[in-house]
Amino acid sequence: MGKTTTNSKKKAEKRRDYSRYKAWFWSVFAIGIMAILFLFLLAGWGVFGSMPTFEELENPETNLATEIISSDGETLGKYYNENRTPIKYEDLPQHLVEALVATEDERYYEHSGIDARSTLRAAVYLGKKGGASTITQQLAKLLFTENASKNPAARVLQKFKEWIIATRLERQYTKEEIITMYLNKYDFIYQAVGIRSAAKIYFDKEPKELRPEESAVLVGMLVNSAYYNPVRRPELVEQRRNVVLGQMAKNGYITQEEKDSLQQIPMKIDFTPQGHDEGIATYFRAYLQGFLKDWIEKNPKRDGSKYNIYRDGLKIYTSIDSRMQEYAEEAVKMHLANLQKEFDRQNKNNKTAPFRDVTLEERNKLVRDAMNRSERWRILKDMGKSNEEILKSFDQKTSMKIFTWDGVKDTIMTPKDSILYYKSFFQTGMMSMTPQTGEVKAWVGGINFKHFKYDHVKQGKRQVGSTFKPFVYATAIDQLHLSPCDTVPMSLYTIEAGKHGNQNDWTPKNSGGEYAGMVTLQEGLAKSVNTVTARLIDRVGPKPVIDLIEKLEIDSENIPEVPSIALGTADLSVFEMVSAYSAFVNEGVYVKPVIVTRIEDKNGTILYQHVPETKDVLSKEAAYVTVNLMEGVTRFGSGTRLRGSWAKGSELYERAVTGYPYEFENAIAGKTGTTQNQSDGWFMGMVPNLVTGVWVGAEDRAVHFPGIAYGQGATMALPIWGIYMKKVYADKQLDISKEEFPRPENLSIQIDCDNYGKNGSGEQDALPDELDF
Template sequence: MARTSKKSKKPARNYGKYIRGFWTLFGIGILAIVFIFLLAGWGVFGKMPTFEELENPETNLATEIFSSDGKTLGKYYSENRTPVKYEDLPDHLVQALVATEDERFYQHAGIDAKGTLRAAVFLGTRGGASTITQQLAKQLFTENVSSSIFERIFQKIKEWVIATRLERQYTKEEIITMYFNKYDFVYQAVGIRSASRIYFDKEAKDLNIQESAVLVGMLKNAALYNPVRRPDLVQGRRNQVFEQMNRNGFISETEMDSLKQLPMKIDFTPEGHDEGMATYFRAYLQGFMKEWIRENPKPDGTEYSLYRDGLKIYTSIDSKMQNYAEDAVKKHIENLQKEFDRQNKSNPTAPFRDVDNSEIASIVESAMKRSDRWRVLEQQGKSVEEIKKSFTEKTEMRVFSWNGTIDTVMTPRDSILYYKGFLQAGMMSMVPQTGEVKAWVGGTNFKHFKYDHVKQGKRQVGSTFKPFVYATAIDQLKFSPCDTLPRARFTMEAGKHGNQEDWSPKNAGDDGYEGMISLKNALAQSVNTVTARLIDKTGPEPVIDLVEKLGVDTRNIPAVPSIALGTPDISLFEMLSAFSTFANQGVYVKPVIVNRIEDKNGTVLYQHVPETRDVLSKEAAYVTVNLLEGVTQSGSGVRLRGTYAKDRIDYKRAVTGYPYDFDRSIPIAGKTGTTQNQSDGWFIGMVPDLATGVWVGAEDRSVHFPNITYGQGATMALPIWGMYMKDVYNDKDLKVSKEPFERPENLSIEVNCDEYKVNGDTNNSVPDELDF
C-alpha cells in the first residue's frame, strides 16, 4: 500500500485589521472634509457672509429716471443694474437657464453631487459642476482668485458653503431672480433688465424665446458670446440652448428645429451716460439730485448714493414730447449747418466773422485753457510752452460730424477750430399752469458737446425781451394793443434813466420811421423806436423788477434803457418760465423737473410742492398774450401760418419743415429775437397749455451768418418750434389745446383792433426787413 503525503494547512488570513483601517481612514477623510467645511464656514479661508448679509445681499442698484408717461429715460450707476421680480421673468427664460446651466436645480440643495462627481472623474471635460446657486454665491460673496490650484479649491469650498446657506435662506425662485439681477452681460448691462433693454430695447417680461436663449447663452462667457461683436458665434450658442431646452422637455424637437432656423436679431441700444434720450436733461438732473442728497440724509444720518441705492426719480419730462423735440433740433440744425458751411466757403476767417487774426488767436487760446488736455498736462507739471506745443502735434482722434463720428488725424488746435464752426441749439417746453418741463434739449450731441444751452448758457436775448417792456407799460399805464405811437426816430438824452450818453435806437434796415403804428403791430414788427418810447415812459427799473419776479436772475442786468432792445444775457430756462407767466394769467410757477423720488422699496422720499407767486394781473397778462398773438398773425412769426413775404428766399435750402400751415384758428402767441451781428436767434411760442422756447447760435458770438436773411430768429430758431409743435399736435395722445387763451372777465383794456387805421396806424403790413 502506497503512502500518501498530506499537504500542510495554511492559517487563514486576518482581514479584520484592513477593514478596520479602511473605515478608520474613511472616517478620518469624512471628518477632515467636515472639518474643512467648518473652517470655511468659520471664515478661516476668507471672510464669509453673515446671516444679515445673506438676508440682504449687497448689490449696487442703479438709480432709474422715469418720464411722466412711465418710460425709462436713463440711469445713474456704478453698475447698470435695475432689479426685476420673478413674475417679470418669462417662463421660457427661466426654462432656458435651468436647462443650460443646472438641469437638476430643483432637486439639489445648492450642490449637485452627481455633477460634481462627473466633473471630478472627467476633469471637467463633460461639463462643469457649478450649480446656479454656486454661481450666485460666487457673484455675491466671493472674489476671483489666482490660478493657484489650492486657492481654487478653497474658493470652491467657500462657494459650496455659501450655496447651501443661500438654499436655506431663499426659495428657488428667489435664487433665480437674484442670479438674473446680478449677472454682468457687458456693455454696462448688469442684470437681465438692463440686458433686455440694451440688446433688444424691451423689458425682460417682453422677451421672446429666441431673445431669452441669446441672453442665457451669454451666461457661459458674456465677453466671448457677445452678440454685437460675434453674432455668428452667439447664434450657434443660442442654438445649443435650444437643444438643452429640448433635452429637458421644455420644447419639442419640431419647435427646436424651427427656432434654430430663425435669424438672430439684435436691437442694440446702449445705456451709457452719453447715449439715449434726454442726455442734457439727465446731466442737469444729476446736479439737482446731488444737491437734494446733501440736504436730505437717510434716517441713520448717512447719505443716499445716487449710483448704488436704486433710487427712482419720476420726472416731468414726457418721452414723446422729448423725442419730438430732439428730432426737430437734429433735423433743422443739420440742415441749417449745410447752409452755414456753404456761406463760409468764401470766408477767409472761417468760421469766425468780424474779427482779426489776433482776436482769433485769443479765442483759440482761451478754448485751449478750458480743455481737459490743458488741465491734465498742467497737473502733470508741464510748462505753458510745453502744453501749447502739444496742441500743435497731430494725433489720432474721433470727431463729430452730421454724417457720423469720423476717425481722423489732426492737431488739437485744429480740432478746436473745427468744433467752433458748428451751430448749436437749446430747446425747452413746459406747461405754464403747472411748471412741468416736458422737453429739454441742451444741444445737438451730448457726447461731443457737453455744454447745456437750456440752463447753463446765457446769451443775449434780442427782441424776445421786448414783451417785458410792453407788459410793464400795460400793467402800469394801462396801454392797449390798439394804442398808437410814432415810428419816428427817438433820442433819449444823456442823464435820463441812468443813460450816460444820448441813446438813439434804429429800426431794422434803418427805415420805416414814417407815421403812427399800433402797439400790436409795433411788437409784431419789432419796431425799436416804439419799444424805446415805452421804456422811456416806464423807466428801466420797473421792467427789471418785473423780470425778476418772473424768475430771471437780474443781478447782471443794468438799469439802463437799452435793455429794452434785448441787451441782457439770459438763459433759455429763465426766458421760457418768464413767458409762461403770461399764458398762466399772470401767475409765475417755478419750473419743475422732478415730481417724486422713491427709494428702492417704493417709499416716497420727496414729493414736489409747486412754488407760485402772483406777478401780473389777469388783465395785463392777457393783453400781453394778445400782443404776442399779433407776432404770428402779421409779424415775424407769420410763416408759422404758411405765408411769408420774402418769396425770393430758397427755404428748402435753410429752413426745415416749411411751410408749417398752422391753422389761423389755433392761438399762437410768440416772439422772435435776433441779436447783434446775427449771433443769436430766438423764438419763444405759446399755446394755452404749452410754452416752448428755442435758441440757436454758435459757441462763440463771432461765429454767425453774414446777414439777417439766414441769421434771424425766424430762420434760425422758429422752424424748430414749428416742426416740434406739428408733431405734438398730430399726436392725439398728448391732447395739447387748440382753444383760445382764457379771457378774463370784465376786461377793461381794448384788444379788438380791427380798425387799426381808424386809430392812426398807417402801416400794418409785413415789411421786407424786420428786426426779428
C-alpha cells in the same frame, strides 16, 4: 490530504488579505469623508477667507443704479457704479426662467444648493462633461466670493466656500428669490449689470417683453458674457442661443417643433448703450445730478448718512415726457444739421473762419484762449511741460474721433485744428414747459453731450434780443391799460441823457430802416419795431420792467436800470425765458418750473414729493392782452412762416430750413429775437398748454452768419419749434392744445382792432387814439 490543507491555508490567507484591503479602503474613505467634512467646517469657520454673516445673507450688499423715470413711465437714464436696476420675480418672463434652469441647472428645484450627481460627474471626468455649479452656487460666487483663482488648490478651497454659502442661501431664500437675485446681479457687459439692464441694452425692451429666442440669447451669455458677446461675436452667440433652445426642448419646456422654429429665426440685436453720455435727455440728466446733490445735502438718511445716487437704487420721477424729449432732439438734429451745412458753405472763402468781423490777430487770440482753457493744456501743465512745449503739441497731428452730424468720425488733425473745427458748430438750448403746472417736458441743452458738455438751457446765458420786448409791453399794458389797437408813430425817438439813468442820448434804429407812418402796438410787436418799444419804456420807466422780470424769477443782478434793456441787451437763459413766458399763458400766475415730482428709495418709500410754488405777477387782463399781442407775431409778423409754405422753392428753403411747410392753423403766440451781428437767434412759442423756447448760436459770438437772412431768429431758431410742434401734434396721446387762449371774463381792453373805435351800429365812432408818448 496534504494538498487540501495547503489550499485551505491559501484561501484563508487571501480572505485575510482581502479583509485588510477592505479595511484599508474604508479607512481611507472614512478619512476622506472626515477630511472633506473638516474642510467644510474650516471653510464655514472662515479659515479660507471671510464668510458672510446671517445679516449679510439677509441683505446682500449690492450697488443699485438710481433710475431716472419720465412722466410717461420710461427710463431716461441711470446714475450708477454698476448699471443694475433690480427686478421682481413676477416681472420675469416664464420662458427666461425655464431657459435658465434648463441650461444652467436642470435639477435646480430638486437640490438644496449642491447637485450631488453633477458634482460627482465633474469629479470623475474632471469637468470634461460639464461643470457642477448650481444656480445657487453661481449666485454665492457673485455675491460673496472672489473670482476663480488660477491656482487649482485655491480654486478647490473656494469651491468649499461656494458650497457652504449656497446651502445657507437655500435655507434663507426661496428658489424664486435665488433666481431673481442671480439674474439681477450678473454682469452682461457693456454696463448691463442685471437682467433688466441687459434686456434694455441688447433689445431695448423690458424683460417681460422679451421673446423666447431673445431670452435664450441672454441665458446663453451667462456662461461667459465677454466671450459670448452679441455685439462682437453675433454668429457664435446665435449658436449658443440655439444650444439653449435645445436644452429647453430636452427638458420639456418647449416642443421639438417650437425649438426647430425658434432656431431658424435670425438673431437680431437692438444694441442701445446706456452710458452717461448716451441715450436721451443727457443734458437734463447732467443738470439733474446737481439738483440731487443739493437735495442729498439737505435730506440725510435716518442714521445721519447721506444717500448715494450711484449705489442706493433711488427712483427719480421727473416731469420730462420721453416722447416730447425725443421729438425735441429730433427737431434739433433735423434743422441744425442743415443749417450747419449752409454755414460751412458760406465760410469757404472766409479767411478768419469760423469767426467773422475779427482780424487774423484777434482770431489767433481766440484760439490761444481756447488752448489755455483746454483739458490738454491742464494735463500737460501738470506734467511739468513749458508753455512753449505745450503750444508746439497743439500743432502735431494726431488721430482722434470727432463729432459730425453723420456720426462720429475717425480722422487725423492737429489739436489746434480740432478747436477751430468744434468752434464752428452751432449750438442750441431748448426747453418745453406746461405753464399751468410748471412741469418741464423737454430739455435739450446742446447738440451732443459727449462732445459738448456745456448746457445751454440752464447754464448758458445769451443776449435775448427782441424776445425781451413782451416784458416791456406787459408792463405798459398793466400800468397804462393800453390796447393792442392803440397807435404809435414809427419815427425816430430819442431818450435824452440823464433820463431813466441814461448816461448818453439813446436813439434806437428800426431794423428795416422805416420810420414813417403810424403802427398799432400789435403791429409794433409783430414787426419788432424798436422805436415803439423805446417809447413804451420811456413812458413806464426801466424800473417797473425790472420789477416785473424779478417777479418772474429772472436774475436781474446784471441788468442795468436803463432804457436800452427794452431791446434785449440782457443775457438770460432759456430756462428763465420759458418759465417767465409761461406766466403770460397762465393768466399772469408764475409757476416755478418742476423737474422732479417724486423721489423714492429702493423699497418704494417716498423721500420727496414736489409741492407747487406759485405767485401772481400780472393781472389776468394784462397777461391775456400780452399773449394777444404775440399772436400777431405769427399772424403777420416775423413768425408768419409758421402759417404757410412761403419758403418752399426759395433758396432759403432749399439750403437751410427744414420742416416746411408747417401750415399751423391754430392759435400760436410767439416772439422771435435776433441780436447784433446775428450772434444769437431766439424763438419763444406758446400754445394754451405748452410754452417752448429755442436759442441757437455758436460758442463764440464772433461765429455767426454774415447776413440777416440766415442769421435771424426766424431762420435759426423758429424752425426747430415748428418741427417739434408738428411732431408733438401728430402724437394724439400728448393732448397738446389747438384751442384759443382762454379769454378772461369781462375783458375791458379792446383787442379786436377791426372793430376798434366803432359804435354799436358798426359805424366808425372815432379813430384809434395816437398815444401821447
